[in-house]
Amino acid sequence: MRDDANLVVVDIPGINEAGAGSKYRNFVAQKWHTFDVVVLVIDGKQGVNTEEQIKMLQFVKQNQEKRREIPLIILLNKVDDPDDGEHSGKFPPVLILTSAMHAYFYRTASLMNLDQFKKFDKDLIEMIGREEVGKFKWKTLNQDERYEAVHRVVSEDAQYKERLEATNFDKFLGALRYAIGNEQDQMATIKDQLSVALKHLSPQRGLANQFTSIYEKAEILGMASARFCDIFWSNYEKFEQQTLAEFKCPTSVSVLAEAMNELKVFCAVARKADLQEDQEKALARMRKLVRYPLLYIFEHAPRSEDMGAGVDFSDMSPPNWEDLIPYDWKMLCSSFLLMSYTKTFCGSFGREKALVENYANTIVVVTSYCGLDLDEYFSQGPARDPCKVLNLDSDRVFPYKTKDQTSEQWPANHSLFPVFRLPVPATLTDPRHWGHLALMYCEFLESQE
Secondary structure, eight states: OOTTOOOOOOOOOOTTSTTHHHHHHHHHHHHGGGOSOEEEEEETTTOSOSHHHHHHHHHHHHHHHHTOOOOEEEEEEOOSSOOTTSOOOOSSSEEEEOOHHHHHHHHHHTTOOHHHHTTSOHHHHHHHHHHHHOHHHHHHSOHHHHHHHHHHHHHSHHHHHHHHHHTTHHHHHHHHHHHHOOHHHHHHHHHHHHHHHHHHOOSSTTHHHHHHHHHHHHHHHTOOSHHHHHHHHHHHHHHHHHHHHHOOSGGGTTHHHHHHHHHHHHHHHHHHTTOHHHHHHHHHHHHHHHHHHHHHHHHHOOSSSOTTTTOOTTOOSOOOGGGOOHHHHHHHHHHHGGGTTSHHHHHHHHHHHHHHHHHHHTOOOOOOEEEEEHHHHHHTOTTSOHHHHHTOOGGGBOOEEOSOTTOSSSOTTEEEEEBOSSOOOSSTTSTTSTTHHHHHHHHHHHHTO
């Protein structure tokens, strides 16, 4: 293999299994264009005339014809006595009769000393031993003699080579080596991979990871990375438009984090490639995402009226903008400002900080509360959940003791529970938190210093 290339093996089990099989088939179909070689393993004992095996071969054929034609190696497995006289060495496809179990045993055991070998799978040693020594002589040997007899076979180079050749594993390696090719062939494969990756680049989640793969291939081929940045930005514009369109209500702010993640990955690649202009552009778009939710605060938040009066708090479905009460808007402003203690935040969003603080001060709040009798509450044990008592979600209720212990409205044995129409996540690391985007930006910027 080339020093600047890796051989990645993706082992995909059970595409014919009931239930999970469809999930694996969909994965293979979606990723087929990214494969360079396909090794299809078929149970040789069942043959290829069963309905299951025929469907699998048809599945492979359809992908070869409709998606991308690539080298195909078919391993007819579980053939205890492979006969290599019938298969063709022509490419593709190559049909090889093999016994993967025997190949695994000989290759693995050959790397072990006798003490290590004695810890090997006993059932496998029993089966191989009967084949190597003979079932009648095998019965006369004690345990140590059995291990020594089999280990001797796998330790002697001539016998090991002969046994491995009998499994046809060497022919599989030869076919795989042929498919991978020499360094020049691998360079052509990488070029083909680049062409396929560009063709399938699309405005969806994982866009930046797709671009990273394109960048790495272009670097190997000695191609300028800058030419591919325009392709990324063209796709990102569509992805961002889709993302912003999904930001329809206060609780959907988490969708913006997806676009932020794409920009973070791209910006890191742009920095590595020393693409200063694209790096600055990515940072500017990240700041735009942080600011974007503020437009809804400035547009929808009330300034003076108390919209909390008469709100039905029993309806805990995700609220729309018009459903929020002033206390919710206050919390959104406070959530955005949670990162304002950092130098990075103030340096990037100092103007927004001042605007949000001033705007929050114009929102007059007459808070709605739920009262809870503490004597009744603790009579059934201190472990009871106040949210269950109030029949409210935990991220909508914040308990605290009354400041005025002499209040007639709220006796000393009560607590106040301000209730929000909008769920408030507990931490900034939650993408639903309105301060999460600022956290993502600040952490990324600080990691780049």
